[in-house]
Amino acid sequence: xxxxxxxxxxxxxxxxxxxxxxxxxxxxxxxxxxxxxxxxxxxxxxxxxxxxxxxxxxxxxxxxxxxxxxxxxxxxxxxxxxxxxxxxxxxxxxxxxxxxxxxxxxxxxxxxxxxxxxxxxxxxxxxxxxxxxxxxxxxxxxxxxxxxxxxxxxxxxxxxxxxxxxxxxxxxxxxxxxxxxxxxxxxxxxxxxxxxxxxxxxxxxxxxxxxxxxxxxxxxxxxxxxxxxxxxxxxxxxxxxxxxxxxxxxxxxxxxxxxxxxxxxxxxxxxxxxxxxxxxxxxxxxxxxxxxxxxxxxxxxxxxxxxxxxxxxxxxxxxxxxxxxxxxxxxxxxxxxxxxxxxxxxxxxxxxxxxxxxxxxxxxxxxxxxxxxxxxxxxxxxxxxxxxxxxxxxxxxxxxxxxxxxxxxxxxxxxxxxxxxxxx
Numbered sequence: 351x352x353x354x355x356x357x358x359x360x361x362x363x364x365x366x367x368x369x370x371x372x373x374x375x376x377x378x379x380x381x382x383x384x385x386x387x388x389x390x391x392x393x394x395x396x397x398x399x400x401x402x403x404x405x406x407x408x409x410x411x412x413x414x415x416x417x418x419x420x421x422x423x424x425x426x427x428x429x430x431x432x433x434x435x436x437x438x439x440x441x442x443x444x445x446x447x448x449x450x451x452x453x454x455x456x457x458x459x460x461x462x463x464x465x466x467x468x469x470x471x472x473x474x475x476x477x478x479x480x481x482x483x484x485x486x487x488x489x490x491x492x493x494x495x496x497x498x499x500x501x502x503x504x505x506x507x508x509x510x511x512x513x514x515x516x517x518x519x520x521x522x523x524x525x526x527x528x529x530x531x532x533x534x535x536x537x538x539x540x541x542x543x544x545x546x547x548x549x550x551x552x553x554x555x556x557x558x559x560x561x562x563x564x565x566x567x568x569x570x571x572x573x574x575x576x577x578x579x580x581x582x583x584x585x586x587x588x589x590x591x592x593x594x595x596x597x598x599x600x601x602x603x604x605x606x607x608x609x610x611x612x613x614x615x616x617x618x619x620x621x622x623x624x625x626x627x628x629x630x631x632x633x634x635x636x637x638x639x640x641x642x643x644x645x646x647x648x649x650x651x652x653x654x655x656x657x658x659x660x661x662x663x664x665x666x667x668x669x670x671x672x673x674x675x676x677x678x679x680x681x682x683x684x685x686x687x688x689x690x691x692x693x694x695x696x697x698x699x700x701x702x703x704x705x706x707x708x709x710x711x712x713x714x715x716x717x718x719x720x721x722x723x724x725x726x727x728x729x730x731x732x733x734x735x736x737x738x739x740x741x742x743x744x745x746x747x748x749x750x751x752x753x754x755x756x757x758x759x760x761x762x763x764x765x766x767x768x769x770x771x772x773x774x
Contacts, residue, residue: 354380355389355417357410360397362538362572364427366489368395371426378456385414391422391459396429398504400674404429408440415442422459428508432678486534486725486754487735488527492520492556493539497547500601501612501684502645504676509540512547517559524564531754533723534568534593542571543578553578557586566591567756568723570739573597573640576623577615584626594631595739598623600639603659604652607645610684617659624664634718636711636738637665643700644673644693646684653696657703666711668704672697712740712764719774722759724752742769 354375358368371393372382383389392414396407407429414423422444425437431448438446445459494513496506524535537556539545546552553574560569570593579598586592598620602608605616628635641660643653660668672693675682722734722742732744734757744759759771 351379351381352391353383353387353389354391354393355383355385355387355414356393356395357385357414358395359403359406359410360395360399360428362489362536363491363494363540364395364397366491366538367427369489371395374455385410386417388418389421390418391424392417393424393426393455396425396427398427398429398432398508398676400671402674404433408437411437411440411442424455424459426455428505431508432504486532486723488532488535489538490520490523490527490535491515491539492537493542493545496541496544498541498544498614499612501610501680502642502673502676504679505540507678512541512544514545514547514549514551516549517551517556520556521559521563524560524566528564528566532566533754533756534570535566536570536572538572541575543574554580554582554586557583557592561586561589561591568593568737570595571597573599575599575613575615576620579623579627584630587627588630593737593739594634595636595638595737596627597638597640598665600660600665601642602645602648602652603641603656603663604648607648607652607656610647611642611645611681617663621659621663628664634715634720634738636667636740638667638669639665640669640671641700642671642673643696644688646673646681646688647686648673648688648696653699657700660700661703661707665707667708668700670697670700670704708767709764712767712769715740715761715769716763718761720759720761720769720771721756722771723756724754726753736769740769741767742771745770745772 356368356371358364375382380391385392394407394410394414397403411423411425414421423442424445424447425443426447430437430446434446434448437443445455447455447458492515495510497511499506527535543553545556560566569591574596576598600620601611601613603617608616624637627637641656673688675687720736720742722736722744724732724734726733730746732746734742734744736742742759743765758774760774761769761771763770
């Protein structure tokens with residue numbers, strides 16, 4: 351049997367697409383092996399959100415050819431779409447595939463020459479099959495593309511316009527996951543909150559349909575923008591099947607920086623949305639976000655303003671990024687580019703704030719009862735995730751507590767980024 355090794359970089363959408371690639375190759379008679387093993391084909395699904403992501407993509411391309419000089423190297427994903435010439439110029443690469451016709455990879459590879467498949471500009475969702483490995487949680491891609499054109503972001507160029515997956519297709523897949531025993535789904539997309547913009551639907555209409563037509567126990571979202579959290583969304587979010595965790599995009603806590611970024615909200619709206627969400631989900635609600643430091647023209651006062659806002663508003667964890675110039679974006683030509691040393695220093699300051707906020711939030715959960723979805727038994731411990739998406743270590747290794755079951759746990763302590771508790 352032929353073998354394929356797949357390496358996925360980047361966001362949850364990329365991870366979801368990676369599972370689809372696994373299914374595609376399995377259906378075509380390939381065994382999927384670890385990327386470090388000898389394989390006939392190596393597929394690198396790339397990310398281009400930062401220059402570091404580009405560098406990592408090139409590194410993995412070279413690594414694949416070193417592992418097996420006779421193996422075929424296929425490059426897909428956002429970096430492949432935005433910089434095809436750069437990738438085609440690499441001697442290790444055999445095939446470059448853009449953001450459509452990914453179900454024709456083996457057909458194209460058989461022609462034994464490099465190709466670039468043009469970006470799909472049609473308003474049609476590419477419905478790739480989802481692989482379902484043995485796990486408790488499934489990432490379900492509901493839409494593709496973005497039309498926000500934030501001044502720093504290359505993704506609208508890489509992914510094209512919004513393309514929403516048909517509601518019935520989503521419902522069918524959730525029911526299939528239910529039949530396989532899954533307890534939790536995460537609805538992901540390049541701009542998930544824009545779901546339905548291109549069709550006669552919306553994210554709230556989809557939420558209502560999922561609640562009405564499925565029985566999946568836990569539902570989560572990928573990243574959403576605060577201006578997409580409407581009163582209707584909040585009313586639906588009250589349902590206990592929507593977990594008390596939300597990744598609410600911020601990028602900066604300074605209104606002047608948000609305006610230059612071309613974000614569609616301000617800090618006043620952001621604060622109001624968090625307040626309303628905490629009102630309905632209570633103090634265990636976890637709010638996480640992305641923060642960028644060193645955006646062009648960012649003054650020290652704006653950086654401090656951002657940190658102060660994050661500290662006050664009720665965010666409990668941050669994903670921190672240093673601004674990375676992306677060719678083809680407006681911000682790449684902005685004056686007053688911030689130098690790397692300042693970016694690094696600001697990222698470190700933001701990381702200290704993140705660690706403090708996260709530790710404080712975890713400690714606030716001590717003594718609370720939480721429903722934990724068990725994921726695995728390891729080293730005489732049981733691991734799982736709470737409703738608010740925090741890893742929980744359960745004392746003991748009771749084999750009767752099966753994986754993929756939900757148990758009630760009383761939180762007794764904190765260990766680094768994890769909660770410690772016992773079965774009630």
